[in-house]
Amino acid sequence: MTSKKDFVQSAITEHLAPVLTKAGFYRYRPKHFLRIRREMVDSVGFQMSKWGGHDFYVHYYINLLSDPLMDIDTYRIGKRVDAPPDRDINWAGPDEATATIAIQSVTKVVEDSILPWFESVSTxxxxxxxxxxxxxxxxxxxxxxxxxxxxxxxxxxxxxxxxxxxxxxxxxxxxxxxxxxxxxxxxxxxxxxxxxxxxxxxxxxxxxxxxxxxxxxxxxxxxx
Structure with a gap:
């Protein structure tokens, strides 16, 4: 039996991963990217629907690498993007076309808002x-x-x-x-x-x- 294709993951590989890689991130998990800046660990990660749907949120945040209680999946400093700026776009991936549009939208948010936020917290x-x-x-x-x-x-x-x-x-x-x-x-x-x-x-x-x-x-x- 073949597993169902993860259209969001594929779209991330094609559209978002190159942008984050260029910024110094690496792919820690299929939908979670990390970057270490000396004492800080930057994260960009996806939270998929808990209800079996194909919609998602995007989290971006910073942890301290030397915190002995650090949890790579939780944070104090950071934000969650619940929806794209363009309300005509749905952040979801039930099929290839929808996932592509959604991740292209995420990529724009990363370039316009998320990466600049990381730069504002540079130390x-x-x-x-x-x-x-x-x-x-x-x-x-x-x-x-x-x-x-x-x-x-x-x-x-x-x-x-x-x-x-x-x-x-x-x-x-x-x-x-x-x-x-x-x-x-x-x-x-x-x-x-x-x-x-x-x-x-x-x-x-x-x-x-x-x-x-x-x-x-x-x-x-x-x-x-």
């Missing part, structure tokens, strides 16, 4: 601004602490770790992800105290590269 300092500007941001967080360390601030990260590791902050007993945050906060705070946080962040970076089997990009891409 970890820009990442911090985006992070703090979000109205629902929790400032005492591990990823923000790591970002601040990357740009040379140690005082606020130390106190954030002090808050993160406090068991009173969580439900009783803490959930697994909360316990992980607490443990990493202890490690990071101790590394700050001993002036070895750069080594710890480098270790977490290597672990993520191995865990997610990331392709390492040239160090010249982007800036810290």
């Amino acid at each position: 970890v300092r820009d990442f911090v601004v985006e992070y703090v500007a979000k109205p629902d941001t929790q400032l005492d967080s591990l990823d923000l602490s790591i970002a601040l360390l990357h740009i040379g601030f140690t005082n606020r990260p130390w106190w954030s770790c002090e808050a993160i590791k406090d068991a009173k902050r969580y439900s009783e007993p803490p959930e697994a992800h909360e316990r992980a945050q607490m443990e990493y906060a202890v490690q990071l705070q101790q590394a700050i105290d001993s002036f070895k946080y750069e080594e710890l962040l480098a270790l977490w970076r290597r672990q993520n590269v191995d865990k997610f089997k990331l392709a390492w990009m040239p160090a010249g891409l982007g800036h810290p």
Whole structure:
């Protein structure tokens, strides 16, 4: 029995992949592209319908490579495009012709909006601004602490770790992800105290590269 052709995937290969490849991305999965810019991991990914349809959304976002809790499929800094600017186009791929039009539309959005947004967040300092500007941001967080360390601030990260590791902050007993945050906060705070946080962040970076089997990009891409 032959499997049904994925028209969206084929259209991505023909129209979108060359544009993203030229911008330094590589194809991490059939519908997910990544680019490493030193301490940041850029993603452009598709979310297909959960209801068995052929429609999709596009997510674009940034994660920190040295965040020990990094999940390549979730994000704090980024956006989701729910629909194309041209409302006469439907982002869906039930057949080859429709998928081609849809991905051509996505490619234009990538060129006009998504790639420029990545350029506007070209450093970890820009990442911090985006992070703090979000109205629902929790400032005492591990990823923000790591970002601040990357740009040379140690005082606020130390106190954030002090808050993160406090068991009173969580439900009783803490959930697994909360316990992980607490443990990493202890490690990071101790590394700050001993002036070895750069080594710890480098270790977490290597672990993520191995865990997610990331392709390492040239160090010249982007800036810290």
